[in-house]
Amino acid sequence: MNPVVQVIRLAATAGESILVDNVCFDVWPGQVTALVGASGSGKTTSALALLGEHGNGVRLGGTVEVDGQVVVDRNGPTSAAAGVKGRVVAYMPQHPGSALNPARRIGATLRELERLHHPTENVVVEALRAAQLPSDPKTLKRFPHQFSGGQRQRIAMAQALTCRPKVLVLDEPSTGLDSITRLQLVSELEGLADGGLGILLLSHDLDLVRALASQVVVLSAGQVIDSGGPEVLAVAPELAPAGTTAAGKPLLKAMSLSASLRPRGRDPILHGVDLAVRPGHCIGIVGRSGSGKTTLARCVAGLHERYTGRLLLDDQSLPVLRKRSLEQNRRIQYVWQEVRGSFDERRPVDQQVARTAQRLRGLRHTEADAEAVATLARLGVSAITAGRPPSRLSGGELQRAALARAVLAHPDVLICDEITTALDDHGTALVVELLTELKDRGTALVWIGHDLGLVAAVSDHVLVIEAGRVIEQGPPATVMTEPKHDLTRRLVRAARIGHRPPDSPPVLTSSNDTRSEPRR
Amino acid sequence: MRSYAAQRAALALVQLAVLSVLVFVLTALLPGDAAEMRFTETLTPERISRMRTQLGLDQPALERFGHWFGNVLTGDLGTSLISGGPVADIIRHSVGATLVLTLATLAVVVPLAVVLGIVMGTRENGRLDRAITSVTLALSAIPDFVIAVLLVAVFSLKLGWLPATWVGGDLLASPALLILPVAVLFGRTVCLLSRQVRAGTISALQAEYVVQARRLGVPRRQLLLRHVLPNAAVPGVQELARTGDTLLGGVLVVEAIFAIPGFATALVDGVETRDVPVVQGLTLVLAVAALVINLAADLVCNRLVPRTELLR
Amino acid sequence: MKARLPLAGSVARLPLAVSAVLVVVPLLVAVFGPFVHLEAAPGLPYSSQGVLGTDGLGRDVLQLLLSGGRTALGMAFGAVLIAYIVGGLIGLTAASTRHRWLDEALIRPLDVLLPLPSLLVISVVAVGWRASALAITFAVAMVNVPTVARLVRAAALDAASSPVVEALRMQRESWFGIHLGYVGRAVLGPVAADIGTRITLAVFLVASVNFLGLGLSPTAPDWAVSVSRNREGLLLQPWAVLAPAFMLVSFTLGFNLLADRLVHRSRRLVEVAR
Amino acid sequence: GSGGEAAAQPRQGGRLRAVYAGGGAKEVLDPHVQSLFVDIARHKAMYEKLVELGPDLKPVPRLAEKWEHDAQATTWRFTLRDATFHDGKKLTSEDVLYSLARIADPAVPERVAQSSLATLDLRRSKAIDARTVELVLSAPNAEFPALLAGIGTQIVRDGFKDPTKPIGTGAFRFVSFDAGRSLVASRYDDYWDEPARIEELHILSAESEARANAVQGGQAEYANDMTATFARTAEAGKTVRIVAAKASTMQAFVMKVDRPPFDNPDVRMAFKLLADRQRLVDVVLAGRGAVGNDLFGKGYQYYPADLPQRERNVEEAKALLKKAGVLNQEIEFLTADASAGFVEAATLFAEQVAEAGVKLKVTTGSSQTYAKDLLTKGAIGNHRSGAMPIPQYITDRLLTKSPFNVTHWRRPAFDSGFAAAQVLTDETARSTKYGELQQTLRDDGGIIAWGHPDYLVAVSAKVQGVAAVPPNTLDSGRFDKVWLA
Ligand SMILES: Nc1ncnc2c1ncn2[C@@H]1O[C@H](COP(=O)(O)OP(=O)(O)OP(=O)(O)O)[C@@H](O)[C@H]1O
Ligand SMILES: Nc1ncnc2c1ncn2[C@@H]1O[C@H](COP(=O)(O)OP(=O)(O)OP(=O)(O)O)[C@@H](O)[C@H]1O
Ligand SMILES: [Mg+2]
Numbered sequence A: 001m002n003p004v005v006q007v008i009r010l011a012a013t014a015g016e017s018i019l020v021d022n023v024c025f026d027v028w029p030g031q032v033t034a035l036v037g038a039s040g041s042g043k044t045t046s047a048l049a050l051l052g053e054h055g056n057g058v059r060l061g062g063t064v065e066v067d068g069q070v071v072v073d074r075n076g077p078t079s080a081a082a083g084v085k086g087r088v089v090a091y092m093p094q095h096p097g098s099a100l101n102p103a104r105r106i107g108a109t110l111r112e113l114e115r116l117h118h119p120t121e122n123v124v125v126e127a128l129r130a131a132q133l134p135s136d137p138k139t140l141k142r143f144p145h146q147f148s149g150g151q152r153q154r155i156a157m158a159q160a161l162t163c164r165p166k167v168l169v170l171d172e173p174s175t176g177l178d179s180i181t182r183l184q185l186v187s188e189l190e191g192l193a194d195g196g197l198g199i200l201l202l203s204h205d206l207d208l209v210r211a212l213a214s215q216v217v218v219l220s221a222g223q224v225i226d227s228g229g230p231e232v233l234a235v236a237p238e239l240a241p242a243g244t245t246a247a248g249k250p251l252l253k254a255m256s257l258s259a260s261l262r263p264r265g266r267d268p269i270l271h272g273v274d275l276a277v278r279p280g281h282c283i284g285i286v287g288r289s290g291s292g293k294t295t296l297a298r299c300v301a302g303l304h305e306r307y308t309g310r311l312l313l314d315d316q317s318l319p320v321l322r323k324r325s326l327e328q329n330r331r332i333q334y335v336w337q338e339v340r341g342s343f344d345e346r347r348p349v350d351q352q353v354a355r356t357a358q359r360l361r362g363l364r365h366t367e368a369d370a371e372a373v374a375t376l377a378r379l380g381v382s383a384i385t386a387g388r389p390p391s392r393l394s395g396g397e398l399q400r401a402a403l404a405r406a407v408l409a410h411p412d413v414l415i416c417d418e419i420t421t422a423l424d425d426h427g428t429a430l431v432v433e434l435l436t437e438l439k440d441r442g443t444a445l446v447w448i449g450h451d452l453g454l455v456a457a458v459s460d461h462v463l464v465i466e467a468g469r470v471i472e473q474g475p476p477a478t479v480m481t482e483p484k485h486d487l488t489r490r491l492v493r494a495a496r497i498g499h500r501p502p503d504s505p506p507v508l509t510s511s512n513d514t515r516s517e518p519r520r
Numbered sequence B: 001m002r003s004y005a006a007q008r009a010a011l012a013l014v015q016l017a018v019l020s021v022l023v024f025v026l027t028a029l030l031p032g033d034a035a036e037m038r039f040t041e042t043l044t045p046e047r048i049s050r051m052r053t054q055l056g057l058d059q060p061a062l063e064r065f066g067h068w069f070g071n072v073l074t075g076d077l078g079t080s081l082i083s084g085g086p087v088a089d090i091i092r093h094s095v096g097a098t099l100v101l102t103l104a105t106l107a108v109v110v111p112l113a114v115v116l117g118i119v120m121g122t123r124e125n126g127r128l129d130r131a132i133t134s135v136t137l138a139l140s141a142i143p144d145f146v147i148a149v150l151l152v153a154v155f156s157l158k159l160g161w162l163p164a165t166w167v168g169g170d171l172l173a174s175p176a177l178l179i180l181p182v183a184v185l186f187g188r189t190v191c192l193l194s195r196q197v198r199a200g201t202i203s204a205l206q207a208e209y210v211v212q213a214r215r216l217g218v219p220r221r222q223l224l225l226r227h228v229l230p231n232a233a234v235p236g237v238q239e240l241a242r243t244g245d246t247l248l249g250g251v252l253v254v255e256a257i258f259a260i261p262g263f264a265t266a267l268v269d270g271v272e273t274r275d276v277p278v279v280q281g282l283t284l285v286l287a288v289a290a291l292v293i294n295l296a297a298d299l300v301c302n303r304l305v306p307r308t309e310l311l312r
Numbered sequence C: 001m002k003a004r005l006p007l008a009g010s011v012a013r014l015p016l017a018v019s020a021v022l023v024v025v026p027l028l029v030a031v032f033g034p035f036v037h038l039e040a041a042p043g044l045p046y047s048s049q050g051v052l053g054t055d056g057l058g059r060d061v062l063q064l065l066l067s068g069g070r071t072a073l074g075m076a077f078g079a080v081l082i083a084y085i086v087g088g089l090i091g092l093t094a095a096s097t098r099h100r101w102l103d104e105a106l107i108r109p110l111d112v113l114l115p116l117p118s119l120l121v122i123s124v125v126a127v128g129w130r131a132s133a134l135a136i137t138f139a140v141a142m143v144n145v146p147t148v149a150r151l152v153r154a155a156a157l158d159a160a161s162s163p164v165v166e167a168l169r170m171q172r173e174s175w176f177g178i179h180l181g182y183v184g185r186a187v188l189g190p191v192a193a194d195i196g197t198r199i200t201l202a203v204f205l206v207a208s209v210n211f212l213g214l215g216l217s218p219t220a221p222d223w224a225v226s227v228s229r230n231r232e233g234l235l236l237q238p239w240a241v242l243a244p245a246f247m248l249v250s251f252t253l254g255f256n257l258l259a260d261r262l263v264h265r266s267r268r269l270v271e272v273a274r
Numbered sequence D: 001g002s003g004g005e006a007a008a009q010p011r012q013g014g015r016l017r018a019v020y021a022g023g024g025a026k027e028v029l030d031p032h033v034q035s036l037f038v039d040i041a042r043h044k045a046m047y048e049k050l051v052e053l054g055p056d057l058k059p060v061p062r063l064a065e066k067w068e069h070d071a072q073a074t075t076w077r078f079t080l081r082d083a084t085f086h087d088g089k090k091l092t093s094e095d096v097l098y099s100l101a102r103i104a105d106p107a108v109p110e111r112v113a114q115s116s117l118a119t120l121d122l123r124r125s126k127a128i129d130a131r132t133v134e135l136v137l138s139a140p141n142a143e144f145p146a147l148l149a150g151i152g153t154q155i156v157r158d159g160f161k162d163p164t165k166p167i168g169t170g171a172f173r174f175v176s177f178d179a180g181r182s183l184v185a186s187r188y189d190d191y192w193d194e195p196a197r198i199e200e201l202h203i204l205s206a207e208s209e210a211r212a213n214a215v216q217g218g219q220a221e222y223a224n225d226m227t228a229t230f231a232r233t234a235e236a237g238k239t240v241r242i243v244a245a246k247a248s249t250m251q252a253f254v255m256k257v258d259r260p261p262f263d264n265p266d267v268r269m270a271f272k273l274l275a276d277r278q279r280l281v282d283v284v285l286a287g288r289g290a291v292g293n294d295l296f297g298k299g300y301q302y303y304p305a306d307l308p309q310r311e312r313n314v315e316e317a318k319a320l321l322k323k324a325g326v327l328n329q330e331i332e333f334l335t336a337d338a339s340a341g342f343v344e345a346a347t348l349f350a351e352q353v354a355e356a357g358v359k360l361k362v363t364t365g366s367s368q369t370y371a372k373d374l375l376t377k378g379a380i381g382n383h384r385s386g387a388m389p390i391p392q393y394i395t396d397r398l399l400t401k402s403p404f405n406v407t408h409w410r411r412p413a414f415d416s417g418f419a420a421a422q423v424l425t426d427e428t429a430r431s432t433k434y435g436e437l438q439q440t441l442r443d444d445g446g447i448i449a450w451g452h453p454d455y456l457v458a459v460s461a462k463v464q465g466v467a468a469v470p471p472n473t474l475d476s477g478r479f480d481k482v483w484l485a
């Protein structure tokens, strides 16, 4: 059997800078080849070369041979590249949802691709089946916005499959997925590979790679530093769950908290959630995407005003943010999930961070600046980087700046909403270190995350939320090892991909996806 | 969807009712009344006041408005205070010319603007893009009455190629009558529209879904027609709906210069002669048209790109 | 109204200097022209006496040109200024209020006004307060208020409901800090893009009103009035029409080109910053 | 003289499109309600009056073949011509009586001739036979035939009710009408005074610019009431010919003699002396007109042509103004764009008056209400008058009870003098008396008649037989004598 894709000494340069250099890998039919590496290491650049595609001002070199045709040679993309697109290589971009044309019914696009590539066969139905979607006319008549996020991802997959390519390139398919959805993805991909498709997987999610790939190529700064079977990846250390330690009076209490989207309780999101955090304690909140975690956090932070129930800080009633006193404001701080939106585009990041200390702790300008720079440095963000406007910072850097902004208030309760999603292991470690120190000084933490291992490692008590209700809670050790609720069990089991093969095949019906109800 | 339509319709009814009151107040604020406007050197003041009584203008304003409003609810727009003829007739007479003019303009402008916009958008900042932008920009910068005066001077009076006025002309016999008026209205509209289409094309071309379609092997022509055009048309359609009012301002100038007996002229005449029922009727028709056009534009946009949010 | 896509997408191709000259000449004439007095003996209608000949009343066209810009441009600028003061205030208040009813009370009436033909408003004002520059200015301003208010509100609302404002509140930033420091600056962009087109539109509208004889007195030296009144003599003495027309076109053309350039520049800056 | 250059044999047939200043919705089809030029032209094509006016505004017979009156000029006997209506019915005395009754109907105040025919006593008037009618006046009036030639005196058919279905005795019969736009009429073959040569007549309405464009662009063959500037432009080309009736109408400034400062005769005289008539004629009328002598009706019957022409005299005016103490005062001049040249004349006059140290502040009002505003507001304004017999002008504008007395000239002596003149059946005696009255007016009245514009009609080169006569006279706007070469 021959590899369907051969990449030999691929190079990509943009002016002076070298983006990718001397990269070699093969893709075999029926197998998954994974390109792994930190953000910016050249994964996307390498993969797009299979289509002869490159960014503005980027030059390609080396050789890329796809299905016996040379698409890239020493002089860059060849004329054969156009023939490869779709028919041989299908590329799924990082956020497939946005790759669907909002103006066209999904059927129209699928049929169009069918006419283009396989006019005589009925590939659409087949592709939909492979992507686990119904193929009835009603579904085909819907527009992309009438599907849930998970379904949209599968539609993009169906589009790629309609071309019936020999190679499927998947760019970061697991970003933002909860563990159950991620598990579904694994089994979908396995099925496709079994059908003889060659898959190129680009990811920094090592667990996913471990579960799927038969070849792994590790990139770093545009160069291959290691390649071989999955064994080249170090086995992830099992994070030991932290035990319950500190005791004392609860610092923050929420009692039968219910929240809704619209006034007077219409469109409820949360239903009677109780919650208590002690000083120096960390409470972890997990749950599937869209279960209401952020809403709960925003209620506590005083940002979500449409709620009923009681919030107590030190046994004193806690109003919404607008009505909080300076002290109450300082004592509870929130770190945004979508960090980029929470920074003002027009001011340097360090100034925005320092402002907290000025406004909430009355520090002078220079003192505040110094403290901001120090905190950012601890988190691995240099002063030079932080002096830029937010648009020039990477997602990971911005995430840490947002944490610093909240920490500068010296809060008593710190709410962290998925603050490590854009971080690599090193960054995560720096964050955990800072938070542990805060905990030791008596700060209470509310930690929201979908990485169950990390949650278990940081928190003293875990809440599992589903559709706005707490369905299970307890010490992380208990919740992780003896989950009582069915969903918790599935979450835990699904989280273990790459560690140990799942003991039973996951359930793939779309009703398990809380976001899969078609929206109109 | 149905509740949306009902909501829009209810809002529209309220808008129309408030608008009627507003127009009535506006015209009531004007000095003089219709009887006075009929004053000529041969009518004595005593006869004028008798006419005022006959026209019912001596009744309190509120009563007159109530009377008018009640009639409108039954579908009767009343009679003109000046000519004594039914307002509906006046509207029917004047709407035709303006409609022909506007439709003819749109028939020229819309296809051209779409083509130009797409050409410009696909060649962003290229030489062609710059050339078209400069030309349309320059066209749109010339006030319509200046264009009109110059066009008439050159093409009708100097060269004698085209008719300069609708007086004595018959549109059916000589469609050339339309050329100059349309040419005047053409410049600004084509500029506004083509630039919206251009912007739409550029953003659609950069959109992830177009890039993705190209990656899946969709050829360029098909890409432009099926994937780019519908998305690029949305800002254009919205602009078109908004242009209505501006276009009407331009139409007045054109109607005045080419002596076209149209809507805008009738409206201004109505105001000048204090013919309140005529002004009310014309405004009502205009407002209904504006509301319908906006609703249609929203629906079309929603049809083109279904995610467009309907309410605002 | 949603923030308009910036009208201009591309760089003005003419060199900056040309567009600047196009704008500045009519502006200078408008501002300083009225102070210049030429010694021109009255002549016969449409004669070629003097630099640019005479108009239909035997007046010197050059002298008229110098005194006619003040109303032609001043009324438009005044109207846009008033529209922005009134509309901007309404829009900002509506966007920043926490009381939904206040927002509704401010914005709903504008919704109702939107289908009111501007033509009607202007002709009523023009007929009612004939020949008053102030009245026409106000009418043109009032016609623009609803759109300006909605534009400002939409832009401000986007900013005011963004997480940035929440973050600023979490930092206990003052009301002024938030509204002038962030929301106001966010509104500035769309407003700057809008002001360019709005001023040219206002120039057009004012000029059209004057042209149609609904505005200033027919013997006023205003550029648009001159074009209107002298077009009859276009073939006898073209300068009486062409000179004022050129001034108007020069201003709007230059202004359009400049606005186009500015909008493009600001967009490029944003793109570079990304 | 005639406009037609002694062309060859008149040709039959064709369509003539004539454009007049439009009145929009104000245009009417009822011949008794007319007031606009375009209405008059339209009705003239379809209807006729008993009496018409000659080129010097002297009454000439029309539907009335001849007339005679008793010694006091109170009882008038009109003999009708053998004419038929468009529906074939012969013209009779009953039609005349019906028409006059219809005009006088008090329930319809807009019938224009109501005031001028107020002295007609219909109850005592009667038909003598089918073609003789006797009209009796409540007060003697030697000018009665001229009144029957006034506006809105058309003879309609007995029982005529629906003005939208016009039936008259005129040279053209009605086809269609669209207010503010057009009237279409076709030749009436049984017209008593030689049927028209053209087949079809369109009378269109349009503003001045559109009229010019239409006649130049070949979309009309006849354009009424053109500007001097247009005439200048047209004469440079070949397609359009200008037919000018010299000095046919009047342009004037009117001062209210009962309002300060014009209640002082010295001020009135000073203003008359300040007007630079030649310059006004040169600029406002672009030279197409004659200077005025502060009197209406230059060239008409009863005009005192022997009075000396008033000349400009700034020094004398200054002295008078100083004596009256109005130097350096500001006076408001109320004008409007109601008629061509109004604002221009006002602006120019303000400059001329300024030379004597009086500031005239020109205020432009609404053109729609100007006629009424002039009557009630301000102290000085513009005035224009079309052609009409001098006695009628005086009746309408210069008597105590005149409805349109814009100068507020209310002098009992003048009134009685005029009344005395009107009953004089001897024309020479009447003429002398009128002359005296007019001299008082010229020296003491409030009218500064600065110019008499030519009445300009533009016709396309192929139109022949258009007479250069003042408006409102028999041959003006008369299309039955016109032909297309
Ligand atoms: N058009 C371009 N011009 C210049 N540099 C570029 C261009 N496109 C990408 N780069 C740079 O090339 C490097 C590799 O980019 P690439 O998108 O391949 O990274 P990646 O491994 O896919 O990262 P990620 O995980 O963030 O998607 C990055 O440092 C990036 O900044
Ligand atoms: N502004 C909104 N408009 C409509 N629906 C909303 C809005 N905000 C939240 N929701 C819905 O409320 C539910 C809870 O949202 P929330 O953001 O709290 O979820 P989450 O648990 O934080 O999810 P994730 O893990 O994806 O961040 C979701 O179903 C979401 O779709
Ligand atoms: Mg990438």
Ligand SMILES: [Mg+2]
Residues within 6 Å of the ligand: A293, A294, A295, A337, A417
């Ligand atoms: Mg969330």
Ligand code: NI
Residues within 6 Å of the ligand: C001, C002, C150
């Ligand atoms: Ni809008």
